Amino acid sequence: MNDKDNHLPLFGVGPFLIFPIIIATATVILLSYYNMIPAFKSNGLIMAVIGIVLITLGIIFWLLAVLNSRIDKNIKSNKLxxxxxxxxxxxxxxxxxxxxxxxxxxxxxxxxxxxxPVICWLILTIAMMKTEEKWLSINSVRVMPSIQEMYQDLFRS
Known part of the structure; x- marks a missing residue:
């Protein structure tokens, strides 16, 4: 087992899935805008407000993950x-x-x-599960003792 297999992936499957998802979404939205695919319209103002709230939430999540939690630094030091x-x-x-x-x-x-978004969520969920399962199976020997120690400490009273 080499060090690469023993380490969390820095980017994971994200770049390989997120960018195609963004491109596919933008393409479908443009096709809808130019009436090249069917559209079922709703109240535009309500939809726009919900959309802006979700985009804002996405930006906040990204900022908290990258700047506040320093995820890149923790991944490089192999910390979950x-x-x-x-x-x-x-x-x-x-x-x-x-x-x-x-x-x-x-x-x-x-x-x-x-x-x-439902299709994108399914794709991301399956891809992330596969990546995590692979990493956890390789590193289960290291993870299991700490879990066992945690339970021993809990039941020592």
Whole structure:
């Protein structure tokens, strides 16, 4: 087992999935805007407000993950972050992009396109599960003793 297998991936599957998701979403929104695909319109103002809130939430999540939690520094030192925003959301950066993409979809005011965030979420969830399972299976020998020690400390009274 080499050191690369024993280390958390710095970028994970994100760049390989997030950028195509952004491009696909932008393409579908443009096709909808130019009436090249069917549109089911709703109240544009409500959809725009929801979209802006989701985009803002995505920006906040990203800032908290990158600047506040210093995720890049922790990954480089092979530490799993479980504090700050990561105590609430396990994959904060992926969630940030998903919120932003969902916000753009709402702003497009086409209810048919709201299936896109669901599809994107499924793709990201499956990809992240596979990446984590691989890393955890390689590192389970190191993780298990600390879990056992934690339970021993809990039941020592």
């Amino acid at each position: 972050v479980t504090t700050g925003i990561y105590a609430l959301v396990r994959h904060t950066i992926y969630a940030a992009f998903l919120y932003a993409v969902t916000g753009l979809t709402f702003i497009s005011n086409n209810l048919y396109l709201l299936i896109l």
